[in-house]
Amino acid sequence: MVIEVSDSAAAPEAFVLPEGVTPTLDMVAAAAGVSRTTASRVINGSSHVTTAASDAVNAAIDRLHYVPNRAARNLASKRTQLIAVVVPEHTSDFFADPYFGTFIQGAALRLSSTDYTLTLLVASEADPDKTRRFLMGGNVDGALILSHHSGDRDYVRLAKSLPVVFAGKPLVGEEESQYVVDIDNVAAAREATAHLAATGRSTIATITGSLEMSAGRERLEGWHQAIAAAGLEPGPVEEGDFSLESGGAAAERLIASGAPFDALFVASAKMAFTAIGALKRHGLRVPEDVAVTTIDNDFYARNPDMRLTTVDQHTALKGATIVEVLMRLISGETVERMTVVPSELVLGDSA
């Protein structure tokens, strides 16, 4: 093609990559025989371009292996194409938790089908302002907050000047001013507890998550609701904090209290894992003596020793959904404040 270049016009250079030179939009335009504007239009999928021109540009792009320069594009368009996933710094455990990875996977995968790029922002506790400055400084088009702790208040404020979506409800009120993606914690706990009642258990205890977090409180509420719906009396309650250790510790207290129970709803699989260990150490068989259900279908729930009967909260889907919501927000669409991700009971061997 264009092998016989006459002396006259045409720019042979436009067709040959001068080795090591990154092609620019202008080169593409030249090679396609159109103006830079038209080339830009084609790249950005604008209509109002003849198919002829469009084809020529695309051909040139392929030929030159053209890749748009993000910095230039962002500068001119005043968009960054970057969205931040903000994670808390401290909890060393947080990163090792399968929840983190799975969530990120869902988010990254959803994002990879767009022009957006995900950046992981570790919220420095030593210098919280650094994170805020980065977010507010026009470095990102939006943010996903993947934390649940005290500092959340700051992010709620941040939401006033930047599209922000929370994975799970932040503690503080102001429900009206924040976007949240989460499962229905009350319903999930209700379902897990109802399963225990449905299988004939009469005294259902619970180990709660941190009651400082809405997930903890809501799951406790779900437990209450299911018990009431089944016409039972609430069994003993022990408070955990969603950590691995707290599950076993709470189970120990439950046993030590002497209050009898033949079923147990634990607010998370991570806690259920150690709670069951404690039950076994005390000679209680699961599910024969104590049937156990929980929430999260992660490693702890699928562990080889015993597959738990649990509520799968589709963490990867949650990650994808939160991205979805953020994208809508960024593009100016109207979005529900609360987006509920479906969850479902998965039967295992613990109940």
Add this chain to the structure above:
Amino acid sequence: MVIEVSDSAAAPEAFVLPEGVTPTLDMVAAAAGVSRTTASRVINGSSHVTTAASDAVNAAIDRLHYVPNRAARNLASKRTQLIAVVVPEHTSDFFADPYFGTFIQGAALRLSSTDYTLTLLVASEADPDKTRRFLMGGNVDGALILSHHSGDRDYVRLAKSLPVVFAGKPLVGEEESQYVVDIDNVAAAREATAHLAATGRSTIATITGSLEMSAGRERLEGWHQAIAAAGLEPGPVEEGDFSLESGGAAAERLIASGAPFDALFVASAKMAFTAIGALKRHGLRVPEDVAVTTIDNDFYARNPDMRLTTVDQHTALKGATIVEVLMRLISGETVERMTVVPSELVLGDSA
């Protein structure tokens, strides 16, 4: 300074943020009474600026809450301040693995003390070229490859046009042309196995990792070396693939084979976890009947049922180190092809 502004020159506006207007470098310069260049110099920490000017600029920055625009900065400087962490798409398990999160944590934390931003790039298997284009298109200053599989060959090639560091050796040869950060797998396996020999065990079996991966092969080699050093005969060998299930399956085969053994080195804690489950199911006590050591001090090794005697490979440190190496590479320093991250034996209850 410049408090008494006369009617004449000076721009009072420079001191007041016109509400909702993002301050630019020019505004900072104006407010500080210097040229844009000087302001830029101060921001970029260049020397050759009087402290007076420097102070004035910094004061203006604080007053205006100035944050540099990354796009503009990147465009002008031809740097992106972005480094990509490339992870494989497929292995859904990969993300849920504590290794992933812990590694990312280390990398992100190290990076947060720099001006660089980390972006997570999920290598699409459907369209591998997309990942390559993104990386080659001048979108990032460097890349960390956190995969170990077949596709690695592509990244090795990529390393020719972009600073790239691998977490763990890619399979393919060409050791001379790639930067790698890893523990000494041979030494780690040797140490874990030597511990078994040192505690008086005489027949040490092993469950290997995938022998398609250098980590798998090297750990097997370490096992061999330790056994030879102890003057023992090699025990039975079963091949796993680093997956959770493969550990249990390999242990079953080991038992089924009838070959006796009183110790077992498993190439990863993840596999050791299920392998021990299998041993127990067959009435073998750990460590009484079979002493077990492994590699990785993650959740699987610290599980509440039994803390394993294992080699901690300091995954977070590895993440930080790999960033360190990449940063050096980017800044043009000479770096060793291979950087070894220290590892150490941690005693538990399994051996």
Add this chain to the structure above:
DNA sequence: GTGAAAGCGCTAACAC
């Protein structure tokens, strides 16, 4: 439908 011209906010020679 297409192009010309004007920047986006910053860094980097190059003079002074």
Add this chain to the structure above:
DNA sequence: GTGTTAGCGCTTTCAC
């Protein structure tokens, strides 16, 4: 040590 002058590569009015 500091300012002036050009762009970086792209999007985007605004005419045509």
